[in-house]
């Protein structure tokens with residue numbers, strides 16, 4: 060019996076040391092996750108007082124002037140972090156160097172954030188097929204998986220698609236981005252009465268997310284909540 064207990068202990072220790080890793084940011088031991096608690100606490104946060112609709116800073120957390128004067132198609136934005144160092148580098152390592160463990164980590168943070176909302180479906184922001192071929196995976200879908208699992212929401216990855224391959228938003232000035240996205244998405248379903256959570260990694264101006272939310276609403280969705288890892292603040 061004692062031998063058995065000892066050997067189970069050994070197996071457990073061996074498994075824990077196989078799973079144990081070093082924090083991606085500081086190299087300290089971080090157990091079975093990618094960041095140690097100190098680095099996780101240090102990730103850049105958004106200000107407490109922000110617009111519930113677009114997640115940009117606003118006094119007393121009221122709806123901001125921009126959302127009041129020209130309401131976007133989406134109804135709310137949940138963002139885990141501010142798009143700044145080192146969250147930006149982590150997201151880039153997930154997207155461009157295929158560090159899927161980073162995507163899983165952020166997906167789990169999104170699952171935590173999503174506890175505050177109700178939905179019928181989760182939609183990952185679609186990538187154009189050519190972009191998908193280049194990258195090999197859709198980062199939004201990888202982020203959506205832990206959320207769908209935690210909340211029991213079906214992931215509708217095929218519901219929407221990119222109608223055309225728009226030039227990369229990153230290369231355009233902020234005010235050009237809305238124009239660049241017009242008519243960029245197609246949807247093939249009746250979404251009458253559905254509340255949808257729309258997932259992506261980074262929200263910069265929100266032009267692509269807004270365009271996609273508009274397409275979902277055109278097809279009957281009653282509520283679209285954006286769920287993003289990081290929100291960029293205008294400089």
Ligand SMILES: [Zn+2]
Pocket residue numbers: 082083084085086087094095096097098099
């Ligand atoms: Zn660390």
Ligand SMILES: [Zn+2]
Pocket residue numbers: 110111112113114115122123124125126127
């Ligand atoms: Zn706003």
